[in-house]
Amino acid sequence: xxxxxxxxxxxxxxxxxxxxxxxxxxxxxxxxxxxxxxxxxxxxxxxxxxxxxxxxxxxxxxxxxxxxxxxxxxxxxxxxxxxxxxxxxxxxxxxxxxxxxxxxxxxxxxxxxxxxxxxxxxxxxxxxxxxxxxxxxxxxxxxxxxxxxxxxxxxxxxxxxxxxxxxxxxxx
Numbered sequence: 001x002x003x004x005x006x007x008x009x010x011x012x013x014x015x016x017x018x019x020x021x022x023x024x025x026x027x028x029x030x031x032x033x034x035x036x037x038x039x040x041x042x043x044x045x046x047x048x049x050x051x052x053x054x055x056x057x058x059x060x061x062x063x064x065x066x067x068x069x070x071x072x073x074x075x076x077x078x079x080x081x082x083x084x085x086x087x088x089x090x091x092x093x094x095x096x097x098x099x100x101x102x103x104x105x106x107x108x109x110x111x112x113x114x115x116x117x118x119x120x121x122x123x124x125x126x127x128x129x130x131x132x133x134x135x136x137x138x139x140x141x142x143x144x145x146x147x148x149x150x151x152x153x154x155x156x157x158x159x160x161x162x163x164x165x166x167x168x169x170x171x172x
Contacts, residue, residue, distance in 0.1 A: 027068060027169040030120050035071045036064055037079035041112065045090035052153060053087055056112065059157045063165055083164070085114040088131070092144060095137060103140035108149075109133060110156045116168045128167065134159040 038061045043053040060083060061072060073079035089111035094103035111133040118126040136152040138144055144152060 027165075029068065029070070029169060030118070033070065033080040033118075033120050035073040035079045036068075036081040036083065037073040037076045038064070039076065039082070039084040041085050041087055041114075043087045043090070045087050045111075047090050049090055049149075049153075052090070052110070055153070056087060056157055056161075060161045060164060063161045064169075067165065068169070080118070080120050081168070082117040082119065083114060083168070084117075085112060087111070088113045089133070094140065096140075098140070105137050105140050106144065107135050107137050108144060108152050108156070109135040110153070110160065112160050112164075114164050116164070118168075126168070130167065132160045132163045132167075134163075 038057055041053055041057045041060070043049070064070060064083075065072060070081070076082050076084075087110065089109065092106050092108050095105040095107045096103070098104045111131055113129070113131050115129045116127060118124075121127075134156045136155050138148065138152065142148060
């Protein structure tokens with residue numbers, strides 16, 4: 001009985017210690033990569049919503065810090081991974097109409113252009129420049145102001161930052 005317990009213990013140790021490069025989050029960080037830098041994503045959209053540029057930059061930094069063991073660098077020169085870009089579009093458009101020609105549903109859309117550079121890969125095979133966008137639909141009879149606007153923007157940023165994270169660090 002004691003030999004069976006020892007065998008099971010050793011077998012379970014091998015199972016949990018099998019591959020050092022595997023991650024349950026699906027991220028793939030090159031060995032030696034220790035830091036990242038997120039530049040300020042300036043709002044260059046035709047319609048400017050104050051503060052979303054700062055909020056987006058913080059949201060992307062927070063997501064990377066929470067899902068990796070990478071350190072946030074104070075400037076791009078000291079970083080292994082660099083995220084740069086801008087908010088290129090922000091708009092609200094009606095999606096469906098009622099019989100009275102009123103909007104039954106409005107859609108808030110935000111588009112972010114992100115440039116990612118992996119300084120650890122000199123061939124640039126991981127680098128990209130890509131647009132990421134997401135939207136939230138709201139009832140046409142409600143105004144997108146205050147907490148309704150804040151929660152819609154937060155939902156959009158959650159999705160866009162996760163898409164940028166997956167594109168840059170996840171190998172699905």
